[in-house]
Amino acid sequence: MTGDNTMEGAMRSHLTSVKEHLMTGVSFMIPFVTIGGIFLALGYALSSFLGGPEATKTIFEATGRPDWFLAQIGTAGLTFMVPILGAYIAYAIADRPGLAPGFLLSYIIQQGDILKAAGDVIGLQGGSAGAGYLGALVAGLAAGYVARWLKQRNVPEFIQPMMPVLIIPVLTMLILSPFVIFVLGVPVAIANAGLTSFLRGMQGGQALLVGAILGGMMAVDMGGPVNKVAYVFSVGLITEQIYQPMAAVMIAGMIPPLGLALSNFIAPQKYTAEMYENAKSAVPLGLSFITEGAIPYAAADPLRVIPSAVAGSAIGGAASMALGVTMPAPHGGIFVFLLSDQPAMFLACLLLGTVVTAVIATLLKSDFEETAGSSTTTATATTQAND
Numbered sequence: 001m002t003g004d005n006t007m008e009g010a011m012r013s014h015l016t017s018v019k020e021h022l023m024t025g026v027s028f029m030i031p032f033v034t035i036g037g038i039f040l041a042l043g044y045a046l047s048s049f050l051g052g053p054e055a056t057k058t059i060f061e062a063t064g065r066p067d068w069f070l071a072q073i074g075t076a077g078l079t080f081m082v083p084i085l086g087a088y089i090a091y092a093i094a095d096r097p098g099l100a101p102g103f104l105l106s107y108i109i110q111q112g113d114i115l116k117a118a119g120d121v122i123g124l125q126g127g128s129a130g131a132g133y134l135g136a137l138v139a140g141l142a143a144g145y146v147a148r149w150l151k152q153r154n155v156p157e158f159i160q161p162m163m164p165v166l167i168i169p170v171l172t173m174l175i176l177s178p179f180v181i182f183v184l185g186v187p188v189a190i191a192n193a194g195l196t197s198f199l200r201g202m203q204g205g206q207a208l209l210v211g212a213i214l215g216g217m218m219a220v221d222m223g224g225p226v227n228k229v230a231y232v233f234s235v236g237l238i239t240e241q242i243y244q245p246m247a248a249v250m251i252a253g254m255i256p257p258l259g260l261a262l263s264n265f266i267a268p269q270k271y272t273a274e275m276y277e278n279a280k281s282a283v284p285l286g287l288s289f290i291t292e293g294a295i296p297y298a299a300a301d302p303l304r305v306i307p308s309a310v311a312g313s314a315i316g317g318a319a320s321m322a323l324g325v326t327m328p329a330p331h332g333g334i335f336v337f338l339l340s341d342q343p344a345m346f347l348a349c350l351l352l353g354t355v356v357t358a359v360i361a362t363l364l365k366s367d368f369e370e371t372a373g374s375s376t377t378t379a380t381a382t383t384q385a386n387d
Helices: 004-052 053-060 066-094 096-106 112-122 132-151 159-202 205-220 223-236 244-266 274-285 289-299 302-323 333-339 343-364 370-386
Strands: none
Touching: 004 132, 004 333, 053 274, 053 333, 066 096, 066 132, 066 223, 096 132, 112 159, 132 159, 132 223, 132 289, 159 205, 205 223, 205 244, 205 289, 205 302, 223 244, 244 274, 244 289, 244 302, 244 333, 244 343, 274 289, 274 333, 289 302, 302 343, 333 343, 343 370
């Protein structure tokens, strides 16, 4: 039993460290996502203003126009966000020696022509889509662990200064390039091509299901790894000009703090006074697409709050996908809703999910829980009676 407990503890420790490495990569990636997405959205908005809705379809052909320049900046940010993800995952594991290999390996497997040629070499045909963020996750982890292993080798003293800037990065690339390109990149690219094709053609029940899954993922851990997987997945599709998942994810991410705050406002007797104060800050956080505003509610009562949030977000995301609502910006919440092709439906789906979460949370919460104020009053009265 002791051995089993030791192994289990080691496994949990390793998984925790992997999670931390992944979250480091995501945190460094987010500014690229924000800059890229906002500039691309501004480009589309300006294009629509200059030439109407049809002009947005030719924005990348309008060389020299202001909207074209904005779109180029946005595309650059969204292009480099995935290599940055892999680079900083490797950096979190191996420090500076892992940074360049993590970036380059993640970048190489986003190049469709390279992966198509690699597929021809090994006899796999599957289009020329890149390996996406999933490929970057694995490439970053592999680069980090290989670079860290090389760092731990004993080498002659005169070689040590060359290790972090020359030997470790070059050897890491030499060791991993065949694996990352042929074993990882090609199959993931084939899967991504199929997924992209499916998302482009989905309708009816398919859209509902995808929207519900993405919406539920945004709410289940409220800013944690599952939330980030759904978010990064949808952001990656913006570069493929598939904007419906981003709308579903943004709506779903806004719903938990807004829905729980609404429940708190309409049934304050079911929440502590501290939660009532939290509701006041949860509203602007939710409107800003910061799902973490719901975490205090989830931490205080996870068995009731998390199912409520997941239900509302899943319904909001499903409705958005079913209606074909789009969102070309990867962040901004309520402040970018006018960039959607259906701003009114964007708000309607947000309202629907918010109300569902509020209603379910209010019904699930027990009829009465002492507020902090009532607890203080009761304690004071008890003290006076004892005196």
